[in-house]
Amino acid sequence: MLVMENTEISQVTVIVNGEPRAVEVDNRMSVLDLLRERLGLTGSKKGCDHGQCGACTVLIDGRRANSCLALAVAHDGADIRTVEGLADGAGLHPLQEAFVRHDAFQCGYCTPGQLCSAAGMLAEAGPSAVTEDLTADPPLTPGEIHERMSGNLCRCGAYVNIVKAIMAVSAPGGDPS
């Protein structure tokens, strides 16, 4: 058991986009604030800070999560991937390319969260709330994508093209537009 009695400060090491980062944090600090304020990674956005908008979505140990609701102190040792580390090397991630090609944003504020959420979502198997047959892994129809991406709000209303972009990556070759 890790006990730091009567201290409100903790030492944590997180792996961010493949790089171990050791930082001292106030226990109150969210993973989002750690990324933005301490590590200079401002790609992840603070929209609502209540887990309702999804702009802060990152991948934690490979799974999409709202970094605003994640306490940094509770994520010692976690592997965190942000929009800055989504692509391999200098190029764009296929989702980033698809978002550009399908005009899947206007102001762009929700885009890093949409991208990380989509990357996590494409790696998730299993049914959703709109899947008819719970025992089968359903094909990713536009309806399935709408449901699975409902944790990411877009104030500009670019949803139609966001779904097109994700469809293009999930079913390469089939151009939905």
Next chain:
Amino acid sequence: MRAFSYVKAGSPAEAVSQYRPGAAYLGGGTNLVDLMRLGVAAPDHVVDVTGAVDGSISEGDDGELRVGAGVRNSDLANHPVVRERYPMLARAVLNGASGQIRNMATVGGNLLQRTRCPYFQDVTMPCNKRQPGSGCQAAEPGAETGNMAILGHSPFCVATHPSDMAVALTALGARVRVAGPDGGRLVEMPGLHRLPDGRPDLDTVLTPGELITEVELPPPPRGRSTYRKVRERASFAFALVSLAAALDIGKDGRVRDCRLALGGVAHAPWRAHAAERAALSLPASRETFARAADEELRNARPLPGTEYKATLARNLIVSVLEELSQ
């Protein structure tokens, strides 16, 4: 947010030994961290229990399913046995929150999440649940009552329980295993969550320091089951009214078994025993289902603004049972 010390417990016993008045157990944090940011919760000591309680699901020889309290909501909904044998539970979990939140939220934390009543979440407002004795803003003239309770509420509190998963667990008759300073015990559902009476500050029957370690699911009810949720938008919203239902029809076309639990209507997931009893042994018909629904909802006491919920709950019971009977 108030400053707090943090400890990560490695076992239920360690977690319980770390508990003290003013402390809080932390699971996925999707509700607690938000409440701390809002000032609704202000623990000075946080005991992280994600490494203390089991995070796996196992099948017993007795046909039961044991779900560790640390299992993430998404893993519960995606478990092959849950998808196959407990469709009501899989659907309930998938209808809650968003993909991100389901990845973070634990089963234990889901059961212990607090109401989303806007007056509970606003520290500038009176609220008997947040601050006993301060009053209930939701009962004041002009309050926004659209999503308040219609059953089992009291003059002290009209808030509703927000969980979808807990509604299915209530219909399934799940048992909650608890560790505490005075040893362990099993709490049956319904029975974990309280009605508000004069103490809306107490959401559940758990005592300070008690920790949910596991949920035990009895073998699923016979027949077909499902969960349907009505909300203000298509996804990622709390229920106005939801229903977990299981229906078993005999060869004679009569109702052999019926399990019904409503969400969004009360301070606790609402097991509709009166409707279940009313449907038993009668022909599995729309008339029977309507009579059963009326039997349950005759006790509804809607506030100004929540009258629609009684109608909605009635229609939901009839339409879901009809669907299950086809």
